[in-house]
Amino acid sequence: xxxxxxxxxxxxxxxxxxATARSFAKAGWDVQLAGRDAAALEPDAADLxxxxxxxxxxxxxxxxDTASFDGFVAGLPALPDVVISIVGLxxxxxxAERDLDHATTIMRSNYxxxxxxxxxxxxxFLARGSGSIVGVSTVAGDRGRxxxxxxxxxxxxxxxxxxxxxxxxxxxxVHVVTVKPGFVxxxxxxxxxxxxxxxxxxxxxxxxxxxxxxxxxDVVYVSGKWRLVMFIIKALPxxxxxxxxx
Amino acid sequence: MALISGWGRFPxxxxxxxxxxxxxxxxxxxxxxxGGIARGNGRAYGDAGIGVSQTLAMTAFDRVxxxxxxxxxxxxxxxxxxxxxxxxxxxRGFLPYVVPGTRFVSVxxxxxxxxxxKNHHCEGGFGRYVDSILLRTGAGETIEASRxxxxxxxxxxxxxxxxxxxxxxxxxxxxxxxxxxxRERVISASDLHAAMRALDAGDSATYSVAWIDxxxxxxxxxxSLIYLGEHASASELPDGAETFxxxxxxxxxxxxxxxxxxxxxYSVRAFNELYYRMGARRAxxxxxxxxxxxxxxxxxxxxxxxxxxRRGFLQHQCVIPHEGALGVLGDILDxxxxxxxxxxxxxxxxxxxxxxxxSFPMPGYTLALDFPxxxxxxxxxxxxxxxxxxAGGRLYLAKDARQSRSTFEAGxxxxxxxxxxxxxxxxxxxxxxKLSQRxxxxxxx
Numbered sequence: 001x002x003x004x005x006x007x008x009x010x011x012x013x014x015x016x017x018x019a020t021a022r023s024f025a026k027a028g029w030d031v032q033l034a035g036r037d038a039a040a041l042e043p044d045a046a047d048l049x050x051x052x053x054x055x056x057x058x059x060x061x062x063x064x065d066t067a068s069f070d071g072f073v074a075g076l077p078a079l080p081d082v083v084i085s086i087v088g089l090x091x092x093x094x095x096a097e098r099d100l101d102h103a104t105t106i107m108r109s110n111y112x113x114x115x116x117x118x119x120x121x122x123x124x125f126l127a128r129g130s131g132s133i134v135g136v137s138t139v140a141g142d143r144g145r146x147x148x149x150x151x152x153x154x155x156x157x158x159x160x161x162x163x164x165x166x167x168x169x170x171x172x173x174v175h176v177v178t179v180k181p182g183f184v185x186x187x188x189x190x191x192x193x194x195x196x197x198x199x200x201x202x203x204x205x206x207x208x209x210x211x212x213x214x215x216x217x218d219v220v221y222v223s224g225k226w227r228l229v230m231f232i233i234k235a236l237p238x239x240x241x242x243x244x245x246x
Numbered sequence: 247m248a249l250i251s252g253w254g255r256f257p258x259x260x261x262x263x264x265x266x267x268x269x270x271x272x273x274x275x276x277x278x279x280x281g282g283i284a285r286g287n288g289r290a291y292g293d294a295g296i297g298v299s300q301t302l303a304m305t306a307f308d309r310v311x312x313x314x315x316x317x318x319x320x321x322x323x324x325x326x327x328x329x330x331x332x333x334x335x336x337x338r339g340f341l342p343y344v345v346p347g348t349r350f351v352s353v354x355x356x357x358x359x360x361x362x363x364k365n366h367h368c369e370g371g372f373g374r375y376v377d378s379i380l381l382r383t384g385a386g387e388t389i390e391a392s393r394x395x396x397x398x399x400x401x402x403x404x405x406x407x408x409x410x411x412x413x414x415x416x417x418x419x420x421x422x423x424x425x426x427x428x429r430e431r432v433i434s435a436s437d438l439h440a441a442m443r444a445l446d447a448g449d450s451a452t453y454s455v456a457w458i459d460x461x462x463x464x465x466x467x468x469x470s471l472i473y474l475g476e477h478a479s480a481s482e483l484p485d486g487a488e489t490f491x492x493x494x495x496x497x498x499x500x501x502x503x504x505x506x507x508x509x510x511x512y513s514v515r516a517f518n519e520l521y522y523r524m525g526a527r528r529a530x531x532x533x534x535x536x537x538x539x540x541x542x543x544x545x546x547x548x549x550x551x552x553x554x555x556r557r558g559f560l561q562h563q564c565v566i567p568h569e570g571a572l573g574v575l576g577d578i579l580d581x582x583x584x585x586x587x588x589x590x591x592x593x594x595x596x597x598x599x600x601x602x603x604x605s606f607p608m609p610g611y612t613l614a615l616d617f618p619x620x621x622x623x624x625x626x627x628x629x630x631x632x633x634x635x636x637a638g639g640r641l642y643l644a645k646d647a648r649q650s651r652s653t654f655e656a657g658x659x660x661x662x663x664x665x666x667x668x669x670x671x672x673x674x675x676x677x678x679x680k681l682s683q684r685x686x687x688x689x690x691x
Binding site: 047050 | 309
C-alpha cells in the first residue's frame with residue numbers, strides 16, 4: 001500500500017486537464033484520469049507513469065450522464081485526496097440562442113454535471129474530514145456578456161455553487177477552490193483571437209491549481225491581471241455595460 | 247492561412263498551419279496536401295520548418311510513451327521538447343546525449359536536423375543516440391525505421407529535414423549523469439590559429455566550443471575564448487549545492503523589435519571587448535557551471551531573435567574540412583571584420599563524422615555567424631559560400647534561408663541517393679518544405 005496522495009482529474013483529456021495531472025504527478029501524487037473516452041486517456045496515463053514513476057489510472061466519466069455518478073464514485077479504486085473538475089463546454093452562443101438542445105447541453109456541461117459530481121465528492125470528503133475540491137470556472141461567469149452568456153451563466157451558477165460549498169465546508173477539513181482562468185491557449189480556444197498579455201499556456205493553469213491546493217487558496221485568477229480586468233468589468237454600470245459588444 | 251517564419255524571422259511565408267492531435271489526423275493532413283512539412287518548435291532559422299502549402303505543428307504530441315531507468319532508453323512522441331526532457335529526466339539522472347545551443351527544440355526537429363552540440367567531435371550528433379523512429383510517409387504508410395529495420399529510411403531521416411515523412415515517435419538513449427553541473431575550463435586564444443590549436447588540444451574534452459570576437463582585426467583576427475567542459479560528478483559539488491539546478495525562465499526578454507541599428511559595429515565592439523577581457527581573466531582554472539547557462543546561454547534571453555529588428559536575420563553556418571581550414575576560416579573572418587557588419591554571435595567548433603545520409607557535420611571546423619537581413623548581405627554571403635564550396639565544405643540546412651542550389655549540391659554528395667529514397671517513400675511528392683522547394687525539388691510545371 002503506497003502512501004502517495006491521489007488527485008482525480010475530471011476532464012483529463014483536455015489540455016488543462018493534462019497539464020493539471022502533470023503538475024500533481026510531478027510533485028509525486030498518483031493520478032486518476034477521468035474522461036468520456038477512457039481508452040483515449042491511456043497514453044496520458046502512460047506518460048505520467050514514464051515521467052514521474054507514479055501510479056496513473058484511467059476511468060470513464062460522462063458529465064452529462066448524471067445517473068452514472070454514484071457508480072462512478074463507488075467504482076474508483078480509492079477515494080482521492082483531491083478532485084478537480086475541468087469539465088466544460090464552450091459551445092456556440094449563436095446556436096444556443098436558437099437551439100434549446102444546444103443551450104441545454106452547454107448549461108448541463110458547465111453547471112449541472114460539474115456541480116453534482118463535486119457535491120457527491122464533497123459528502124465523501126466531509127465524512128472523511130479531509131480533501132480538496134477544485135472547480136475550474138471562468139472569468140466569463142463574473143458578468144454575463146452578449147457574446148457568451150449561455151456559457152457564462154452556467155459557469156456563474158457553478159461559481160456560486162462552489163462558493164456556497166466552500167462556506168459550508170469552512171469549519172471542516174475540506175477545502176474548496178474556485179479557479180478562474182482567463183484566456184488559455186488550448187484546443188477549446190484554437191482559432192479564437194486571444195489577447196496576448198491576458199493569455200496563458202495550459203501548464204501555467206496546472207501549476208496554479210496545484211499551488212492553490214497546497215496553499216488552500218479560495219479563488220484563483222490564474223493571471224492576476226484578470227482580477228483587475230474583471231473588477232472593472234463588474235463595476236461598470238449596467239447602462240454602459242449593455243452597450244458593449246464583447 | 248497563417249504567416250510563419252523560422253527563428254531568424256526571414257523569410258515570412260503564408261501557409262496553412264494545422265495542429266493535428268492524433269496520428270490519424272497527421273495522415274489525413276498529408277493525404278490532403280500537395281506539399282506539407284512537420285514543424286516542431288519553430289527553431290530552425292530559415293525555411294526548413296515551413297511547408298510549401300501546409301505546415302503541421304507537432305507540439306501537441308508531447309507524451310512520453312515509456313522510460314526504462316535501468317538503461318536510459320526512452321520512447322516518446324516527436325513533439326516533446328528537449329527542455330521538457332531535461333527538466334523531467336535531469337533530476338532522475340538522465341540527460342540527452344546531444345543538445346544544441348537552445349533547449350527549446352522538439353525531438354522530431356532534433357532528429358530531422360541531426361543537431362549537434364559541443365560534443366560532436368567525440369560523441370557525434372543527436373542521430374547517433376536515436377535507436378528507431380516511427381515515420382508517417384507521403385505514401386500514407388506508417389513505418390518503424392532503425393539501423394536494423396528499414397536502415398535506408400532511418401539514415402535518410404537522420405538529418406533529412408523532415409523530408410522522408412513526418413516523424414511521429416522516436417526511441418532514444420539518454421545519458422546517465424550524476425549532476426546537472428559542468429566543470430568548465432576557459433582558455434583564451436589571441437588569434438584564430440591559437441583558437442584552432444586550443445580546440446585541437448581540447449579534443450579529449452567531452453565538450454568544447456570557441457566564441458570568436460568577430461570585430462577583432464589584424465593580428466587580433468579570430469581572437470577567442472575556448473570553453474571546455476565535463477560532466478561534474480556528485481563528489482565535485484560543494485556542500486549544499488543542488489544536485490540538479492533548476493532551469494530558469496528567461497531573466498531578460500526582448501519584448502519588441504529593436505530598431506535594426508541597435509547592433510552596430512560600435513556597440514558590438516564594446517561588448518566583445520568587455521566579454522573577451524572578462525573571459526580571459528577567468529581563463530586557466532576550472533569552475534562549476536549549471537548545464538543551463540553552459541549549454542543554452544541564449545535561452546536566458548527570451549525572444550532574442552527580435553534583437554535584429556523587424557527584418558529578421560540570417561545565420562550562416564558552414565563546416566570546413568581540416569585541410570586548409572585555417573586559411574579559409576581566416577579569409578571568411580577577415581571579410582566579416584572588414585565588412586563591419588556586426589555578427590552578434592560567432593561560434594567556432596570542431597565536428598566529427600555525420601551520422602545520417604544528409605547530416606551537416608563532417609570532420610572539420612564549423613563557424614556560425616549572424617547577420618541582420620539587410621543591405622547587400624545576400625551578395626556577401628554568396629561570396630562566402632564560394633569559399634566554402636572551394637574548400638569542400640557545406641552549410642547547415644537548419645540555419646539556412648538563402649544558399650543556392652549549386653552551393654547545396656556541391657556540399658551534399660548524397661543528394662541523389664536521398665532523392666531516390668524520398669521518391670520511393672513519397673511518389674506523389676506530398677512532403678515538401680520551402681527549403682526543399684528552394685534547394686532540390688524538381689521544378690513543378
